Amino acid sequence: MSLPTTQTLPAVNQRHKKDFGPIATPERLLLGPGPSNAHPTVLNALSRPPIGHLDPLYVDLMAEVQELLRYAWQTDNRLTLPMSGTGSAAMEATIANCVEPGETVLVAVKGYFGNRLKDMADRYGANVKTIEKSWGEAFSLEELEAALISVKPSILAIVHAETSTGVCQPMHGIGDLCRKHNCLLLLDTVTSLGGVPLFIDEWRVDLAYSCSQKGLSCPPGLGPFTMGPRAESKLSQRKGKVPNWYLDVSLLNKYWGSDRVYHHTAPVNMNFGIREALRLLAQEGLENSWERHKINAEKLWSGFESLGLELHVPEELRLPTLTTLRIPKGVDGKAFALHLLNSHGIEIGGGLGDLAGKVWRIGLMGYNSTSENVNKVLNLFETELPRFRGTDS
Amino acid sequence: MSLPTTQTLPAVNQRHKKDFGPIATPERLLLGPGPSNAHPTVLNALSRPPIGHLDPLYVDLMAEVQELLRYAWQTDNRLTLPMSGTGSAAMEATIANCVEPGETVLVAVKGYFGNRLKDMADRYGANVKTIEKSWGEAFSLEELEAALISVKPSILAIVHAETSTGVCQPMHGIGDLCRKHNCLLLLDTVTSLGGVPLFIDEWRVDLAYSCSQKGLSCPPGLGPFTMGPRAESKLSQRKGKVPNWYLDVSLLNKYWGSDRVYHHTAPVNMNFGIREALRLLAQEGLENSWERHKINAEKLWSGFESLGLELHVPEELRLPTLTTLRIPKGVDGKAFALHLLNSHGIEIGGGLGDLAGKVWRIGLMGYNSTSENVNKVLNLFETELPRFRGTDS
Numbered sequence: 001m002s003l004p005t006t007q008t009l010p011a012v013n014q015r016h017k018k019d020f021g022p023i024a025t026p027e028r029l030l031l032g033p034g035p036s037n038a039h040p041t042v043l044n045a046l047s048r049p050p051i052g053h054l055d056p057l058y059v060d061l062m063a064e065v066q067e068l069l070r071y072a073w074q075t076d077n078r079l080t081l082p083m084s085g086t087g088s089a090a091m092e093a094t095i096a097n098c099v100e101p102g103e104t105v106l107v108a109v110k111g112y113f114g115n116r117l118k119d120m121a122d123r124y125g126a127n128v129k130t131i132e133k134s135w136g137e138a139f140s141l142e143e144l145e146a147a148l149i150s151v152k153p154s155i156l157a158i159v160h161a162e163t164s165t166g167v168c169q170p171m172h173g174i175g176d177l178c179r180k181h182n183c184l185l186l187l188d189t190v191t192s193l194g195g196v197p198l199f200i201d202e203w204r205v206d207l208a209y210s211c212s213q214k215g216l217s218c219p220p221g222l223g224p225f226t227m228g229p230r231a232e233s234k235l236s237q238r239k240g241k242v243p244n245w246y247l248d249v250s251l252l253n254k255y256w257g258s259d260r261v262y263h264h265t266a267p268v269n270m271n272f273g274i275r276e277a278l279r280l281l282a283q284e285g286l287e288n289s290w291e292r293h294k295i296n297a298e299k300l301w302s303g304f305e306s307l308g309l310e311l312h313v314p315e316e317l318r319l320p321t322l323t324t325l326r327i328p329k330g331v332d333g334k335a336f337a338l339h340l341l342n343s344h345g346i347e348i349g350g351g352l353g354d355l356a357g358k359v360w361r362i363g364l365m366g367y368n369s370t371s372e373n374v375n376k377v378l379n380l381f382e383t384e385l386p387r388f389r390g391t392d393s
Numbered sequence: 394m395s396l397p398t399t400q401t402l403p404a405v406n407q408r409h410k411k412d413f414g415p416i417a418t419p420e421r422l423l424l425g426p427g428p429s430n431a432h433p434t435v436l437n438a439l440s441r442p443p444i445g446h447l448d449p450l451y452v453d454l455m456a457e458v459q460e461l462l463r464y465a466w467q468t469d470n471r472l473t474l475p476m477s478g479t480g481s482a483a484m485e486a487t488i489a490n491c492v493e494p495g496e497t498v499l500v501a502v503k504g505y506f507g508n509r510l511k512d513m514a515d516r517y518g519a520n521v522k523t524i525e526k527s528w529g530e531a532f533s534l535e536e537l538e539a540a541l542i543s544v545k546p547s548i549l550a551i552v553h554a555e556t557s558t559g560v561c562q563p564m565h566g567i568g569d570l571c572r573k574h575n576c577l578l579l580l581d582t583v584t585s586l587g588g589v590p591l592f593i594d595e596w597r598v599d600l601a602y603s604c605s606q607k608g609l610s611c612p613p614g615l616g617p618f619t620m621g622p623r624a625e626s627k628l629s630q631r632k633g634k635v636p637n638w639y640l641d642v643s644l645l646n647k648y649w650g651s652d653r654v655y656h657h658t659a660p661v662n663m664n665f666g667i668r669e670a671l672r673l674l675a676q677e678g679l680e681n682s683w684e685r686h687k688i689n690a691e692k693l694w695s696g697f698e699s700l701g702l703e704l705h706v707p708e709e710l711r712l713p714t715l716t717t718l719r720i721p722k723g724v725d726g727k728a729f730a731l732h733l734l735n736s737h738g739i740e741i742g743g744g745l746g747d748l749a750g751k752v753w754r755i756g757l758m759g760y761n762s763t764s765e766n767v768n769k770v771l772n773l774f775e776t777e778l779p780r781f782r783g784t785d786s
């Protein structure tokens with residue numbers, strides 16, 4: 001036996017021991033595609049001393065978070081919980097739990113995040129088929145039904161609020177189509193939850209995911225996830241284990257369900273934050289929050305149009321949470337965004353994928369959807385943008 | 394085309410709209426297996442207003458976190474970063490990136506977390522072999538070498554600090570054995586990072602993971618991960634894509650590396666927290682932190698022995714961060730722990746798996762490893778435990 005009682009330890013290497021000062025990040029007004037600013041009381045909740053993840057008081061808090069998430073999502077789904085990762089982890093959770101190798105998944109791609117769903121489904125062994133629309137358009141029911149008929153998928157995955165384009169997919173009738181053609185409906189609600197009308201149960205959505213840092217006014221770090229009875233039944237009939245341990249809902253269910261069996265150490269403080277964020281949303285009321293987002297977005301849109309700027313998405317498809325504004329000819333969009341960040345402390349986003357270099361993305365989400373912020377943005381575009389004309393050929 | 398311009402929306406269902414008051418969790422002294430209490434300045438950092446995940450200032454902060462993590466882990470590994478999930482996500486990242494289906498993985502199981510590694514490797518299609526020791530023992534070099542010779546694995550996975558048993562695996566020579574037998578060494582350092590001597594490079598560890606909520610004095614929510622050149626080369630030679638999108642280091646490398654390509658929206662505030670936690674560790678110095686943990690643990694051990702209590706692990710294998718104390722005959726261990734929580738605001742842990750009902754687990758980690766906390770625990774065991782004698786048959 002060679003179990004040395006005292007081991008010789010090497011000397012400590014000081015190469016990476018840097019003498020950094022305390023953190024000194026500035027205040028920013030985050031009006032890009034997210035993260036958005038967090039509500040001050042959410043930040044206070046975040047900084048409470050942690051309690052244990054199996055503490056009876058934490059167990060109560062988990063149930064409160066679940067209940068408030070059900071309200072925000074308008075669902076009775078038992079399996080409604082925040083994944084202990086960001087929105088992309090929750091996105092992957094929907095795929096990992098409900099796709100079995102060899103199954104056909106139809107992804108309706110009309111922007112960057114449709115492509116991400118495609119990549120993920122492919123990694124879980126799905127036979128992935130897509131239908132595509134230009135970045136800035138939405139799908140019609142006829143287009144979706146034609147694809148369902150020809151592809152015969154087990155899951156249709158579609159993005160409600162496409163963060164890369166600013167398009168809101170009209171949802172009326174899609175859930176019924178999926179039942180008719182015997183497939184699950186998987187919905188990306190990352191940029192809609194809290195800010196845009198969203199009805200998981202009424203729309204017959206079987207699987208959905210979102211994030212904490214947009215319509216909920218919480219910092220990024222949690223990925224709300226919900227799974228309806230049809231998806232739950234598909235999960236319970238899987239032939240093999242879910243090929244992802246961390247996101248396995250059959251294990252998570254034992255922790256979040258009545259058994260409270262330890263799975264992983266929950267991100268306790270992030271859950272303090274989202275509980276406060278969801279509480280504030282319930283206090284305001286969904287209808288009021290949706291209306292606030294709509295009014296402020298409309299004010300932003302008409303302001304931009306008054307300045308002679310062009311919106312990328314036709315009005316009837318526009319997201320109240322995220323506006324895509326075309327970069328005028330001759331303007332270096334990146335330089336202008338950097339100027340707003342460095343000289344005015346305001347972050348707006350650039351285009352992604354097909355829209356890179358073509359649009360700015362301006363978010364008015366959660367705590368940031370205020371008339372005052374709309375005025376700030378419009379004033380800056382009015383006074384600063386002219387200086388950037390002719391910066392790009 | 395049926396893209397309705399105005400969609401009829403259902404009425405909002407108020408069933409789950411609960412009128413909860415603001416969050417009111419109490420202060421707890423967390424002396425269980427983790428989470429441990431966070432340092433107050435870490436909590437302050439957590440509650441700073443978020444900035445964007447592609448903000449140049451955030452990009453600087455990412456580099457600082459990486460550099461300080463390299464110091465804490467004593468490694469030059471380029472691919473050293475906190476995964477955007479808890480320690481279990483980082484654990485899964487080591488497996489997901491470096492195991493290919495059909496490969497043999499040898500897991501040295503001497504507690505609960507060895508079994509978890511086994512479950513994960515199995516999900517990634519590995520041919521999993523195990524060697525086992527009783528919960529409370531460590532492996533000898535001879536035992537490990539015999540298994541390497543007979544199993545011929547591509548990866549040996551072992552736990553440095555077994556949180557379920559309180560055992561610290563002596564590491565001297567294991568890395569050399571793995572080179573000799575041509576396999577990667579994967580190390581669980583969840584309960585050692587920051588509190589127990591740990592030398593990733595000197596010990597020739599190829600893959601390791603940890604958590605934020607123990608020796609680092611930060612709340613749970615991030616999973617430090619590091620990958621050395623041999624593991625990196627294995628990753629780059631994979632036949633297929635990593636079967637886990639969120640934890641795919643080849644994608645994460647483009648965000649954390651010099652390209653800064655968007656992968657997922659980073660949990661910005663948690664990274665504020667861990668930067669501060671790692672900064673405090675560097676300020677104290679690893680040698681001083683390790684020494685502090687050792688001194689306080691030794692004081693706890695001798696105090697327990699003076700009270701006639703029995704420690705589960707032989708002294709030479711004991712973790713300074715986590716002590717397993719045998720529950721005396723006739724004491725209802727669960728009732729006593731609940732009493733400490735409810736009447737004294739102190740959390741200690743119960744046993745897990747094979748040790749359920751047999752031990753308490755008492756953590757002195759990071760910010761909580763103080764002489765004052767040792768005194769508190771010893772005083773409570775002295776005054777309160779006698780009242781629980783005879784509560785269990």
